[in-house]
Amino acid sequence: MDEYQSIMSIPNLFKRKISLIILLFVLVACLSFLLVRKDTVDFSTTVKPIINKNCISCHGGVKQQGGFSLLFREEALAKTKSGKPAIIPGNAAGSEMIRRLTLKDPEERMPYQHPPLTKDEIEVLRQWVNQGAKWGNHWAYIPLEKTTVPKSSYFFGLIPKTNPWAKNEIDYFIADKWKELNLEAAPQANKETLLRRASLDLIGMPASESMANAFLKNTSSKAFEILVDSLLASPHFGEKWASMWMDLARYADSKGYERDDSRAVWRYRDWLINAYNKDMPYDVFLTKQLAGDLLPNPTDDDLIATAFQRNTMTNDEGGTDNEEFRNAAVLDRVNTTWEATMSTTFACVQCHSHPYDPFKHKDYYQFAAFYNNTRDEDTYTDYPLLRHFTDSAKIKLNKLEAWMKKHSDEQTTESTLAFLKTWQPAYNSLLCDSFTNGAVVDTKWMAFRDQSVCRLKDVTLNNKSSLIFRHQTYIPGGTWEIHIDQPNGPVIASIPIKKSSSKGGWEMTQFPIKPTVGKHDLYFTHRSKTPIDPLQNVMMFEWFYFTNPLASPLKPDFQMANQLFFELLRADLPTTPIMLENPDYMKRNTHVFERGNWQTKGALVQADVPASLGKIPANMPKNRLGMAKWLTDPNHPLASRTMVNRLWEQIFGNGLVETLEDMGSQGANPTHKELLDWLSYAFIHDNKWSIKKLLKQIILSATYQQSSVISNQNLLKDPANKYYARYPRVRLSAEQVRDQALAISGVMNATQFGPSVFPYQPKGIWLSPWNGADWIQNTDGNQYRRAVYTYCKRSAGYPSMLTFDGVSREICSPRRIRTNTPLQALATLNDSAYFDIAYHFAKRIYTADSSSKIVQIKKAYYLATYKNISENGLKSFTNLYNRAEANFKNNPQKITEFLPATASRKSSTASMAALTLVANSMLNLDEVLMKN
Amino acid sequence: MTQQDLHQQRLLREAEQRVIQMNTRRHFIKESAMGLGALALSAFMGSCGTKSTDALGGIAFDPAHPLMPKLPAFAAKAKSIIYLHMAGAPSQLELFDYKPELMKMDGQDCPPSLLAGKRFAFIRGVPKMMGGQAKFAQHGQSGHWISEHLPHLATVADELCFLKAMSTDQFNHSPAQLLMQTGSPRQGRPSLGAWSTYGLGTENQNLPGFVVLTSGGRNPDAGKSIWGSGFLPSVYQGVQCRSEGDPVLFLQDPKGVDRDLRKASIDAINQVNSEEYKQYNDPETLSRISQYEMAFKMQITAPEVMDIQQEPASIHEMYGTQPGKTCFANNVLLARRLVEKGVRFVQLFDWGWDAHGVNSSLSIDIGLVNKCRAIDKPITALILDLKQRGLLEETLVVWGGEFGRTPMMENRDGKANAFKGRDHHTEAFTMWMAGAGIKKGYSFGETDEIGYSAISGKLEHYDLQATILQQLGFDHEKLTYQYQGRPFRLTDTRGKLITEILA
Numbered sequence A: 001m002d003e004y005q006s007i008m009s010i011p012n013l014f015k016r017k018i019s020l021i022i023l024l025f026v027l028v029a030c031l032s033f034l035l036v037r038k039d040t041v042d043f044s045t046t047v048k049p050i051i052n053k054n055c056i057s058c059h060g061g062v063k064q065q066g067g068f069s070l071l072f073r074e075e076a077l078a079k080t081k082s083g084k085p086a087i088i089p090g091n092a093a094g095s096e097m098i099r100r101l102t103l104k105d106p107e108e109r110m111p112y113q114h115p116p117l118t119k120d121e122i123e124v125l126r127q128w129v130n131q132g133a134k135w136g137n138h139w140a141y142i143p144l145e146k147t148t149v150p151k152s153s154y155f156f157g158l159i160p161k162t163n164p165w166a167k168n169e170i171d172y173f174i175a176d177k178w179k180e181l182n183l184e185a186a187p188q189a190n191k192e193t194l195l196r197r198a199s200l201d202l203i204g205m206p207a208s209e210s211m212a213n214a215f216l217k218n219t220s221s222k223a224f225e226i227l228v229d230s231l232l233a234s235p236h237f238g239e240k241w242a243s244m245w246m247d248l249a250r251y252a253d254s255k256g257y258e259r260d261d262s263r264a265v266w267r268y269r270d271w272l273i274n275a276y277n278k279d280m281p282y283d284v285f286l287t288k289q290l291a292g293d294l295l296p297n298p299t300d301d302d303l304i305a306t307a308f309q310r311n312t313m314t315n316d317e318g319g320t321d322n323e324e325f326r327n328a329a330v331l332d333r334v335n336t337t338w339e340a341t342m343s344t345t346f347a348c349v350q351c352h353s354h355p356y357d358p359f360k361h362k363d364y365y366q367f368a369a370f371y372n373n374t375r376d377e378d379t380y381t382d383y384p385l386l387r388h389f390t391d392s393a394k395i396k397l398n399k400l401e402a403w404m405k406k407h408s409d410e411q412t413t414e415s416t417l418a419f420l421k422t423w424q425p426a427y428n429s430l431l432c433d434s435f436t437n438g439a440v441v442d443t444k445w446m447a448f449r450d451q452s453v454c455r456l457k458d459v460t461l462n463n464k465s466s467l468i469f470r471h472q473t474y475i476p477g478g479t480w481e482i483h484i485d486q487p488n489g490p491v492i493a494s495i496p497i498k499k500s501s502s503k504g505g506w507e508m509t510q511f512p513i514k515p516t517v518g519k520h521d522l523y524f525t526h527r528s529k530t531p532i533d534p535l536q537n538v539m540m541f542e543w544f545y546f547t548n549p550l551a552s553p554l555k556p557d558f559q560m561a562n563q564l565f566f567e568l569l570r571a572d573l574p575t576t577p578i579m580l581e582n583p584d585y586m587k588r589n590t591h592v593f594e595r596g597n598w599q600t601k602g603a604l605v606q607a608d609v610p611a612s613l614g615k616i617p618a619n620m621p622k623n624r625l626g627m628a629k630w631l632t633d634p635n636h637p638l639a640s641r642t643m644v645n646r647l648w649e650q651i652f653g654n655g656l657v658e659t660l661e662d663m664g665s666q667g668a669n670p671t672h673k674e675l676l677d678w679l680s681y682a683f684i685h686d687n688k689w690s691i692k693k694l695l696k697q698i699i700l701s702a703t704y705q706q707s708s709v710i711s712n713q714n715l716l717k718d719p720a721n722k723y724y725a726r727y728p729r730v731r732l733s734a735e736q737v738r739d740q741a742l743a744i745s746g747v748m749n750a751t752q753f754g755p756s757v758f759p760y761q762p763k764g765i766w767l768s769p770w771n772g773a774d775w776i777q778n779t780d781g782n783q784y785r786r787a788v789y790t791y792c793k794r795s796a797g798y799p800s801m802l803t804f805d806g807v808s809r810e811i812c813s814p815r816r817i818r819t820n821t822p823l824q825a826l827a828t829l830n831d832s833a834y835f836d837i838a839y840h841f842a843k844r845i846y847t848a849d850s851s852s853k854i855v856q857i858k859k860a861y862y863l864a865t866y867k868n869i870s871e872n873g874l875k876s877f878t879n880l881y882n883r884a885e886a887n888f889k890n891n892p893q894k895i896t897e898f899l900p901a902t903a904s905r906k907s908s909t910a911s912m913a914a915l916t917l918v919a920n921s922m923l924n925l926d927e928v929l930m931k932n
Numbered sequence B: 001m002t003q004q005d006l007h008q009q010r011l012l013r014e015a016e017q018r019v020i021q022m023n024t025r026r027h028f029i030k031e032s033a034m035g036l037g038a039l040a041l042s043a044f045m046g047s048c049g050t051k052s053t054d055a056l057g058g059i060a061f062d063p064a065h066p067l068m069p070k071l072p073a074f075a076a077k078a079k080s081i082i083y084l085h086m087a088g089a090p091s092q093l094e095l096f097d098y099k100p101e102l103m104k105m106d107g108q109d110c111p112p113s114l115l116a117g118k119r120f121a122f123i124r125g126v127p128k129m130m131g132g133q134a135k136f137a138q139h140g141q142s143g144h145w146i147s148e149h150l151p152h153l154a155t156v157a158d159e160l161c162f163l164k165a166m167s168t169d170q171f172n173h174s175p176a177q178l179l180m181q182t183g184s185p186r187q188g189r190p191s192l193g194a195w196s197t198y199g200l201g202t203e204n205q206n207l208p209g210f211v212v213l214t215s216g217g218r219n220p221d222a223g224k225s226i227w228g229s230g231f232l233p234s235v236y237q238g239v240q241c242r243s244e245g246d247p248v249l250f251l252q253d254p255k256g257v258d259r260d261l262r263k264a265s266i267d268a269i270n271q272v273n274s275e276e277y278k279q280y281n282d283p284e285t286l287s288r289i290s291q292y293e294m295a296f297k298m299q300i301t302a303p304e305v306m307d308i309q310q311e312p313a314s315i316h317e318m319y320g321t322q323p324g325k326t327c328f329a330n331n332v333l334l335a336r337r338l339v340e341k342g343v344r345f346v347q348l349f350d351w352g353w354d355a356h357g358v359n360s361s362l363s364i365d366i367g368l369v370n371k372c373r374a375i376d377k378p379i380t381a382l383i384l385d386l387k388q389r390g391l392l393e394e395t396l397v398v399w400g401g402e403f404g405r406t407p408m409m410e411n412r413d414g415k416a417n418a419f420k421g422r423d424h425h426t427e428a429f430t431m432w433m434a435g436a437g438i439k440k441g442y443s444f445g446e447t448d449e450i451g452y453s454a455i456s457g458k459l460e461h462y463d464l465q466a467t468i469l470q471q472l473g474f475d476h477e478k479l480t481y482q483y484q485g486r487p488f489r490l491t492d493t494r495g496k497l498i499t500e501i502l503a
Helices: A002-007 A012-039 A045-052 A096-102 A121-130 A170-179 A193-203 A209-217 A223-233 A237-248 A266-277 A284-295 A300-310 A322-342 A346-350 A362-371 A391-407 A410-422 A558-570 A624-631 A638-650 A673-686 A691-699 A712-717 A733-746 A799-803 A822-832 A830-849 A853-865 A869-891 A892-898 A910-922 B003-022 B037-043 B100-104 B173-182 B192-200 B223-227 B259-280 B283-306 B312-318 B326-338 B368-390 B463-469
Strands: A385-387 A433-441 A446-459 A464-472 A477-483 A491-496 A506-510 A520-529 A539-547 A575-577 A592-594 A603-604 B078-089 B136-139 B145-149 B159-165 B210-215 B345-351 B395-400 B404-409 B423-427 B429-434 B442-444 B454-456 B481-482 B486-489
Touching: A045 A362, A096 A121, A096 B481, A121 B283, A170 A673, A193 A209, A193 A237, A193 A691, A209 A223, A209 A385, A209 B442, A223 A237, A223 A691, A237 A266, A237 A322, A237 A733, A266 A433, A266 A520, A284 A300, A284 A638, A300 A385, A300 A575, A322 A346, A322 A362, A322 A624, A322 A638, A322 B463, A346 A362, A346 A410, A362 A592, A362 A624, A391 A410, A391 A558, A410 A539, A410 A558, A410 B404, A491 A506, A506 A558, A592 A624, A592 A733, A638 A691, A673 B173, A733 A799, A733 A830, A799 A822, A822 B259, A822 B283, A830 A869, A830 A910, A853 A869, A853 A910, A869 A892, A869 A910, A892 A910, A910 B259, B003 B404, B078 B173, B078 B368, B159 B463, B173 B223, B173 B463, B192 B210, B192 B345, B210 B326, B259 B283, B283 B463, B312 B326, B312 B368, B326 B345, B326 B368, B345 B368, B368 B395, B395 B463, B404 B429, B423 B486
Parallel strands: B078 B345, B078 B395, B159 B442, B210 B345
Antiparallel strands: A385 A575, A433 A446, A446 A520, A446 A539, A464 A506, A464 A539, A477 A491, A477 A520, A592 A603, B136 B145, B159 B429, B395 B429, B404 B423, B481 B486
């Protein structure tokens, strides 16, 4: 008080004058603020919401009633059906749009057959038109700029005030918003809580006991940071974050649709885990997944990354049109790109211009053109595949490569090696048509019968002198001939049909063809000298590859090289589906699909990005690689915001924009736009797209480290915790529920990577038609692997994962909505997988100290939560233990029924059974299922 | 009632209160003076294109109590639905669509006019026409034509309302089933049952709101996504109940754990959870306590309901059940029991109707007859049984497949098949409905004289879906969910109520 008075000790009169001046100043400021505000009706925040709510469904991207649309400025100002524009900038009184809002006649007044706009809304629109009907961009479509941290300050902003609570910039943004609701930070959470919280967030399961103890014993102020660093460095980090990405990538171990056969694409899952573990910068992470095959000299890993877009479904149902489902996959890739990396719902634009956001119908197909020229054609085998060479095969490959470099030309060497790696670019036989006595069997493989004719259109021969084809032979003896342009056109090959060398299985054969220039329709005909059953297939083909010999046969060791080539070609190798671009001679045209119908082709389009979101950098080609560069350009408004929002959601349970799937003008408003923008800018510029750095920043904030205890005040003011004045309690994800149980019980098999595994699953879940595959449970320890490795069948997912809001991975799922149902309780209480885990948990505590049940229960609770149990808690579980033990003692036969078959006779005691039930119950506690 | 029960009940009530207070996703609740009953109503008042500040749209979705019963938008004719989907698509030409003219063309080459510009799954070249492979007769006052394959069903002809000119635009099973059940041929949309459960919640909290039963040895072609929840919260997906093993997955306590012991363990869990609630003050904890209570009750209720052994012998005889096995008849009886106990939506998928003629079990002349034999008695029993219990008036029974079958005999890959078969056909097929405000003994729509395409009353799945939702008390245009920035609905931009068949 004294201090204050001494500063302010100026004569009274003078003081009064100052107050008057200040008052005047304030008045002027207020007035000018009001005027300024009147002068600038902001389109995005004020006008667009009114339009979206009232006008756009009839005057937008879908419908343009009366020839009037409000989606783009040029459309809104254009002439309507009446011949006049509805908006005349600067003249609201003369604008038909404004006039129609105020009419009495319900036939004339807009919105038609809906309640009229309020006076205020009309006033806003009137002013906006008067001010020139300027357009503006939705916040999320404006490139990021460096924003200032809202620190309050002394002396008119000259000296920033530090907030003692704040640990980093995030906290200033969060605290800034609290002023609105008069909220205060919750107290710092205790170490035990932070330990479990950060472990679940970073590695998806509790930290190991040693890591936990190290942290709990460390009293230094850096202890938490050290813990966070070791969690970030854990090899399990990637497993947690890959799980998140796999929903977006719609990763599954099966192809989907009716037959839903297996697909070996787990190397992509492993690629993801490694990428997160290595902290691959997010721009690189995206570029490799979208266009790894187009990078200069792509590595096998770069190619595996492209399986991101090969996780589309393949329809093996007989009688399906492969071109239809190839198109479905292309469109799915477009939708996934936009939903996963740009929080934009592009799918609407498939059928018509976007109803609310600045994307035109044509934009969709220009973007689709990026994906329309890959080699995949909905084939049964999921071509194109990357063939994974074993070490011994690699030696052969190197030998062949060395030979070719010496004896062949560069182009032949390159294409030969590429062909060995992928069997591409080959013509798939399912493209054959114009059949006589033949068919594409089950709409998958071309087969011909006696005297058959069929066509393979538009084949580029370019003087190639050799044909390699993959086929099965049923009836040897005849000849198949390849004619040019007509069924009876010139013959370029007359191939004797030899007896199968692989008992009717697939084999690959090479045969010389007469070199021919240019592109031709090929006609395949069959003739046999002896009569054969006209209904029986003679041969079935999978693909045709036109090529040249490795080098001149006169070169030394040609036979050896040729033999190596065929050994490598025919080697039975594991594969992964990848993206591979068509060579120029196979390029497809891309058209707009009218109303989204793939059979109604509209205008021809070229690959490009929507004009409303910038351009592909000038030095980049207009292909997937150029698209990836555009997406990861620092000026792209959505890529960074989308990922930051997604990471925030993983940590806090809700995104800063709640609708992870949609950041457009119809999505939820951001709760902390400035924070989102600040973090997104920093993610690019300061953190150089490092996910680990971003996560560390979030987790070291004071906001993150608050207690999740909800004060009544706080609950009343902010029930949904939109202002983060406490840490939100969030139920664990399906993966976390499983992984945590495995970790707590000590039974987890921490092996990483490899083919997907089969933990316990109830019988009768897999019953796909035309597919006899069955779930065969692992018993070799693989049943205790982390959830990320569980086999994912699209049409019949792993039941307990689905119960806990896991998704079926058929399409990109940007957000899981958490629910709370009795079926979840039943899963963790009764699922044999969880009961088995409980038994192992009991064993872990039992061996820890078998002397006292009190000690055992305490230990169990500690392992489950890294906290000490309360008096009451101990009492509840001791009661349960006693009751169970008495029960099992009275009915000893129940012990063996109850404990898993693997339990030894020695350990099959009433106390062990009682402890197992206690362990099972403990894994069902709210505190265990929730992140506190 | 023990002290503890009272305590639990109080806790539950408190949970409900707290959840309602805190849940801002339903901020409009506070504004609604009409209480819970009006919830759903206000949720569906939002017109298309309304900007919602709410992430999920103005919807009565409460993540803590997602299955709370809700009132429909208007008085519903149907309290529940039993939807019998014959996966694989039964032939209308052998069952309900009597075409003597087609018989006259039997064995002739298919006229080019029927092939030009059409896409078929397996027919190639010029197939032969094939007359109906069954004798037909008229039945009941209504004079419905029903084939000899369904002699029992013929006795209840006057209860049925046929839709003879259904059509679709998908000619493969998986996409067509998705279209029929979710309104889209691609994955990702909620199913009819999910929409219904989302709109209505669950009457009986001890049972799932949407139950799926499968038979025929295989899952339907489109897998679980035809009873999936799409973009709706996963809680609205169908719960598959089984007549072998656990009726609901994980329902049974582990062996050796009796009810008392399970109760004791749930009590321990909930005691500790109550402590937890005292500490954290999080309404979600109360909700979990009530979910565990509910799970315990479901463990008692569900097996009771699912145990068809409890039915008298006369009922077993009537339905033709085979206790202890998984079969369609058992599932039909189960469906009745579930509906009786307040389950809103029971959906049966029976696989094996894909009569291409590639083998005997999937053929028109043998397989189809056997499939008919397996469903005829149970379906007839269902209608009679519902009727005698006074339930038919409030239960909508729907029967049909995902498309129809061609009037041509299938010639796969351009050659004759081993058995008589028909290919997939999109332009016309028959479905029927019964009960819950649908006209009895009525037939709507007509096909041409060979059953190839509709000549009147042509319907698409959207119309059927709109009508089913109508009977449940919803305007199909207003039962929406805000997703990806726009209100989605089952019928997309289409769907016309089939007013002609409403009683």
